Amino acid sequence: NAGVTQTPKFQVLKTGQSMTLQCAQDMNHNSMYWYRQDPGMGLRLIYYSASEGTTDKGEVPNGYNVSRLNKREFSLRLESAAPSQTSVYFCASSGLVGTDTQYFGPGTRLTVL
Amino acid sequence: LAKTTQPISMDSYEGQEVNITCSHNNIATNDYITWYQQFPSQGPRFIIQGYKTKVTNEVASLFIPADRKSSTLSLPRVSLSDTAVYYCLVGDMSTGFQKLVFGTGTRLLVSP
Numbered sequence: 001n002a003g004v005t006q007t008p009k010f011q012v013l014k015t016g017q018s019m020t021l022q023c024a025q026d027m028n029h030n031s032m033y034w035y036r037q038d039p040g041m042g043l044r045l046i047y048y049s050a051s052e053g054t055t056d057k058g059e060v061p062n063g064y065n066v067s068r069l070n071k072r073e074f075s076l077r078l079e080s081a082a083p084s085q086t087s088v089y090f091c092a093s094s095g096l097v098g099t100d101t102q103y104f105g106p107g108t109r110l111t112v113l
Numbered sequence: 114l115a116k117t118t119q120p121i122s123m124d125s126y127e128g129q130e131v132n133i134t135c136s137h138n139n140i141a142t143n144d145y146i147t148w149y150q151q152f153p154s155q156g157p158r159f160i161i162q163g164y165k166t167k168v169t170n171e172v173a174s175l176f177i178p179a180d181r182k183s184s185t186l187s188l189p190r191v192s193l194s195d196t197a198v199y200y201c202l203v204g205d206m207s208t209g210f211q212k213l214v215f216g217t218g219t220r221l222l223v224s225p
Contacts, residue, residue, distance in 0.1 A: 004156075035215075042200065042215035043157070059214075090156045101147065102213065104156025 002026055004105035006091050012111045013081045021076040021108050023091030031094045032074035033058075033102065034066060036087040043090060049074055081112045117201045122220040131188045133219050135201030138182050143205040146177060146184045151198045151218070160199075161186070188221075196223045 007022045025032065030051045035043040035058075045058030047066040055066050063085060065077045074093075078085060088109050092102040118136040125131045137146065145164050149157035161168055163175040163184070174187040188195055198218040 040217075042217045044215070045213070092156070101159040101162060102157075104158070107154070107156055 004091055004093055004103050006089075006105040006108050008108060009106065010109050012113065013078075014113050015082060017081050018077065018079050019081065020078075021089055021091075021110075022073070023075065023105060024073045025091075025093040025103070026072065027093060027095065027103065028071070029093035029095045029103075030071070032068065033092040033094075034064075034074070034076045035090045035092065036060065036085075037090060037107075038087050046076065046089075078110075081110075083112045086110060086112045116214070117203055117216055119199075119201050119216065119219045121217065122222070124222050124224065125191055126224050127192055128190050131191050131195070131221060131223075133186045133188075133199055133201075133221070134183060135186070136183050137201070137203045140181050140203050141205065144203045145205070146175065146181075147202045147204065147213075148173070148175065148186045149200045149202065149215075151200065157200060157215075191221075191223045193223050193225065195221065197221060 004025045033048045034046040036046055037043045044060050046060055046064050047055055047058055049055045049068040052071045055068055067075045088107045090107045091105040094102045145162055147162040148160045150160050151157040161170055161173050161175045163177050165177050168175045176185045198220050200215050200218040202213045204213045
């Protein structure tokens with residue numbers, strides 16, 4: 001049981017390049033989330049997927065797109081990377097109805113030059 | 114979504130009890146209070162969650178007064194490994210889906 005996994009761990013992009021961050025969970029959770037965390041700051045929600053087949057914008061969605069590929073996988077795409085998107089990106093998932101909690105992946109450290 | 118306010122930083126020494134208080138004046142009836150811990154270069158990790166009164170687990174205790182407008186995370190006998198950022202969050206857990214708002218958290222530094 002790996003929990004939440006993210007790839008890659010590190011990435012350096014040039015301005016204007018595109019890339020996809022991958023996230024997978026093996027806990028059979030319904031909901032998945034993408035956050036970004038800038039230095040010294042808390043996490044900000046980019047996009048979320050309440051259940052398979054649905055996605056919605058969070059607090060800071062501009063410049064990103066997401067795909068809920070299936071129940072396990074939720075990807076985040078940067079179509080044209082900008083230096084302002086330099087951050088650490090965390091994926092999380094949460095489970096069934098009730099007082100459940102979010103489980104976070106190890107993060108992807110992205111630098112856009 | 115209810116906003117939370119917590120101290121930016123706290124210092125402690127090994128073996129002491131640490132209490133971190135969080136203010137959430139606009140908490141709603143269905144909201145639960147959850148605390149997460151984050152070590153450098155890692156994702157946040159769930160510590161404890163509660164709705165009212167007191168909750169205790171193997172890691173911490175959570176005290177919530179009757180009006181629920183604040184809560185206190187208590188870490189007994191902290192060690193150096195408890196140095197981390199602690200986030201207080203308030204959200205409706207009744208549906209299982211959580212749209213949580215992380216503030217800047219409380220940076221706890223434990224010294225020898």
